Amino acid sequence: GERDHWQEAFELAREARAGAPREVQTLLLRGAALPPDARLLVFDDITEVVSAQRAQAWAEVARRLAHEIRNPLTPIQLSAERLRHKLHDKLAGNEAALLERSVATIVAQVQAMQQLVTEFRDYARLPAAQLQPVDLAALAAEVLVLYGDAQDRGQLSARLTEGLPAILGDATQLRQVVHNLLRNALEAVA
Structure with a gap:
């Protein structure tokens, strides 16, 4: 049989003019069966709620991703610097120069990744409150x-x-x- 009460969410998308963003509106449709053979339909615009949920989900993914990427970076840098410290006096000539270049490359790349992770995390933060x-x-x-x-x-x-x-x-x-x-x-x- 037919349900007495039901609810369905759907999106309406409008193609925008050239250069303008596509407009998407999220609506919630609720209905109830009324006697005799009547229906009550209620449309509610929930676009802002859905948009806020998506923004929050994106921010959480970005936060976790930034955390997971950042975690191994410090140990990588410290390990490279420790190798330099331990092997510096034991190597000479080309080998010492190779060690210095390699450690410098690792440290520079780790710092670049840390900066990228920081920028990514900052980008994904909630926007400033519009009071x-x-x-x-x-x-x-x-x-x-x-x-x-x-x-x-x-x-x-x-x-x-x-x-x-x-x-x-x-x-x-x-x-x-x-x-x-x-x-x-x-x-x-x-």
Whole structure:
């Protein structure tokens, strides 16, 4: 039989004019079957929530990747410098020059990799907060729309106080925080 309540997310993409970025809008469609043979459909624009989730996922991948690449770099550099220190007095002529060039190359390449990793990590950091007045209750209500099924099943209940003063914050980053809190809460009670 047909489900009484359902939810589906989908993306609408519009080809942009030459030189402009392609526009993608993410919508959440929720529906309910109503008697007799009626349907209720609700569209919610969740583009900013999805965008924030993707940005956070990218930042986490970049952070982990930077950490994994950076970890072996210091031991590599220290090992090369130790070889130079141990073998410097035991080699002469061309062999000593080869050792110096090789160690210098290793150290220079390690430093270049460390700089690259630092730049990569910095690039992937969250953008600077765009502070503006935010109605936190309205923002939370927007995110709660994503959890309509959980609310319908009684797994999630929310009471939002209306009329609170606006806070100064970054709406996109705050949306992600609320989403993470709700997702973590649902996972904790599952």
